[in-house]
Amino acid sequence: MAANTPIVRWGIVATGKISGWFVEDLMLSDWPGKSANHIIECIGSSSLDKCERFAQEYVTQKPKPTLYGSYQEVYGDKEVDCVYIGTPHSFHKQNCLDAIKARKNVLCEKPFTMNSAEAEEVFAAAKAKGVFVMEAVWTRFFPAVKTLQKMLHEEQKIGRIIRMYCDFGLDIDIANLPESSRYKDPALGAGSLLDIGIYSLTWGLLTLAGNVGDKAEDPEVASTQTLSDGVDTSSSVVLKYPSTGRQGICTSTTDFNSGGDSFARIEGSKGYIVVHGTTAASPQRFDFYPKDSDAKVEHFKFEKPGRGFFWEADAVAHDLKAGRLENETMPWAETLRMMMIMDGVRKRSGARFPVDDCRFLEK
Ligand SMILES: NC(=O)c1ccc[n+]([C@@H]2O[C@H](COP(=O)([O-])OP(=O)(O)OC[C@H]3O[C@@H](n4cnc5c(N)ncnc54)[C@H](OP(=O)(O)O)[C@@H]3O)[C@@H](O)[C@H]2O)c1
Structure with a gap:
């Protein structure tokens, strides 16, 4: 890969099924069209025990990520470029707002929020802080x-x-x-x-x-x-x-x-x-x-090796490198329409x- 290939240091929020799939995919060494590198910088969970079990199961990279028994510590981690949110729908708005408040870029699982009013609130906060936010509609990036x-x-x-x-x-x-x-x-x-x-x-x-x-x-x-x-x-x-x-x-x-x-x-x-x-x-x-x-x-x-989450992750890497706040495949207005x-x-x-x-x- 070229010397100027973007790298994203991810902070993972929640250790459920989808977070496992996302991390597992980023641990692959290659995929068709791979154009970015990804590091799992840290993982946050409601419990440190759960976090350790998750890291053991899914993270193969060295060095190992920092493990936290809270989400807030992920938002506060200075090494993190982008927070990935894998909680149930109802927590997305608050998780996004907390990450944005800490000036973190965000990739948040679908559905972005519970309703459009919540989505508008999150995008307004992202705009005010000047951070990147995208709904993780991975399918669109295949x-x-x-x-x-x-x-x-x-x-x-x-x-x-x-x-x-x-x-x-x-x-x-x-x-x-x-x-x-x-x-x-x-x-x-x-x-x-x-x-x-x-x-x-x-x-x-x-x-x-x-x-x-x-x-x-x-x-x-x-x-x-x-x-x-x-x-x-x-x-x-x-x-x-x-x-x-x-x-x-x-x-x-x-x-x-x-x-x-x-x-x-x-x-x-x-x-x-x-x-x-x-x-x-x-x-x-x-x-x-x-x-x-x-x-x-x-x-x-x-x-398609793995599941296919790496393509959306690569797209985020290029957006962050270019300093964009929105992704052109899944812009804020498309999330709001949905x-x-x-x-x-x-x-x-x-x-x-x-x-x-x-x-x-x-x-
Ligand atoms: N892109 C996709 O294909 C895809 C596939 C499945 C799901 N999703 C989306 O991803 C999100 C999570 O789904 P999932 O299937 O991964 O859910 P899950 O297996 O239940 O995991 C959700 C995680 O969120 C955290 N959490 C915090 N508060 C919770 C609460 N009150 N109840 C349950 N979990 C709580 C827990 O992590 P900690 O204990 O570590 O904090 C839990 O492990 C959903 O919004 C879903 O729509 C997307």
Whole structure:
């Protein structure tokens, strides 16, 4: 790698499942297109014991990171360039605000916050302090997704884009989980929409809009949700782009494992594309079926060691090196668009979180 390759020294906040996946990926020595180096500088957890077990399981680098029994010590660590936040949704706002207050750059797991009002608060704080913040929508950084977007929107591979659908379904035995589970407790943001429906919606936005953030059109939205104890177990969202008439159906459920092989289909005037992967979060390949049935089906495959979190981490490294506050693939306005769409879906069905205040209802 070139001598001026950026390096990020990460401070990891929380030692749950997703933090483990993120750290494990950054411990790999190489990945396709690797363009930055990553060091786990420190890890913070609610308990030092937990932190030690986490480091033992996931961190292979030398020297070992500093381990803390609190998140605050991560924000205060002068060696940290960027804080990675892997707590449940409901803590994202406060974790981001605490990190920003300490003038730390932030990569925060999806969903960025519980609602759009919280997201606005975090971005205002980041702007005031002049620090970088990004929602960790890792899928958008996969080479498979970048290639697909170029094909759809620049090369017009499927011609005029007409429709898409995307589904993400998991079979989670919610009834038998403890009341404190983030899948069950509305105070922790429980429900399929914010957990996995956000990926189906991400596919809707990235295949139909052709742009992101302020440069993209807002879709019209219709939706319905099935609620159990106030928590959505299934969500179906229809998007329609007023200027082009493009439509998308984006679904999620925690009641059925839609697993299988393909999760999305994008249809156009010259053919259609089917996207494959174990889930909508992690695309592995896609196939193009030309309208002319005599033409050959084209297969597009992508190498992916590990899970694929390193690509978003590389993007952050380049943003920090360039002194940017936002990432161009996942800018603040795109996070706000997603949060507003999900606010609207929950408002229509009556799914409320305790943090939804008058700002949520008024918007
Ligand atoms: N990008 C992806 O593909 C992906 C996949 C899964 C999850 N996520 C997102 O990542 C976030 C965390 O999900 P996860 O599956 O990693 O959750 P998890 O396994 O339950 O871990 C969350 C961690 O947050 C900390 N925490 C602080 N207060 C907590 C509380 N009251 N209840 C539970 N945990 C608490 C704990 O770490 P300490 O005890 O160490 O402080 C816990 O281990 C969610 O927002 C989720 O949407 C993203």
